[in-house]
Amino acid sequence: MSILYSTTVNAIGGRSGTVRSTDGLLDLRLALPKKLGGKEDATNPEQLFAAGYAACFGNAVIHITRNKEQKIKDDDIDVAATVGMESNGSGGFALTVALDVTIRGVDQATAEAIVAEAHKVCPYSNATRDNIDVTLSVKVQ
Incomplete structure (x- = not known):
């Protein structure tokens, strides 16, 4: 079978870091949810x-x-x-x-x-x- 689509996203810094796709379309900060002790000021x-x-x-x-x-x-x-x-x-x-x-x-x-x-x-x-x-x-x- 051939792959119909693939993408790569790099995560730096774990749950309190960032994620960025190699094409740059996804570029987000991450944060722990409040229930896990975080500030919840970014997505997870x-x-x-x-x-x-x-x-x-x-x-x-x-x-x-x-x-x-x-x-x-x-x-x-x-x-x-x-x-x-x-x-x-x-x-x-x-x-x-x-x-x-x-x-x-x-x-x-x-x-x-x-x-x-x-x-x-x-x-x-x-x-x-x-x-x-x-x-x-x-x-x-």
């Missing part, structure tokens, strides 16, 4: 992961409906990703993810089927499967 890795997962999952929903009768358009999908960090019980840490998906223009059963299928194709879902607890909730508008 969990927010960046949540943003990436939410955007990617939303696009997976759009992607899997492209060849279906009821297509989901960009404005029809809203994904709120909540990323948490917890102790893994052996001195390290683990992430948790909750994806709250809202889809407009379809009934509940259809929305749930679309989200289940999207969860199979989303690269973030595939990367986290069996590694991170991911909870899905689906509602329609």
Whole structure:
């Protein structure tokens, strides 16, 4: 298989440092969240992961409906990703993810089927499967 896309981001200084993509489009300061003893005056890795997962999952929903009768358009999908960090019980840490998906223009059963299928194709879902607890909730508008 050939790689469809790749990117490189450098992190300097850990959680209280900076991240910058090699193309310069991403250039952010990082800070610890207040709950972890930080000032919370900049973004953190969990927010960046949540943003990436939410955007990617939303696009997976759009992607899997492209060849279906009821297509989901960009404005029809809203994904709120909540990323948490917890102790893994052996001195390290683990992430948790909750994806709250809202889809407009379809009934509940259809929305749930679309989200289940999207969860199979989303690269973030595939990367986290069996590694991170991911909870899905689906509602329609």
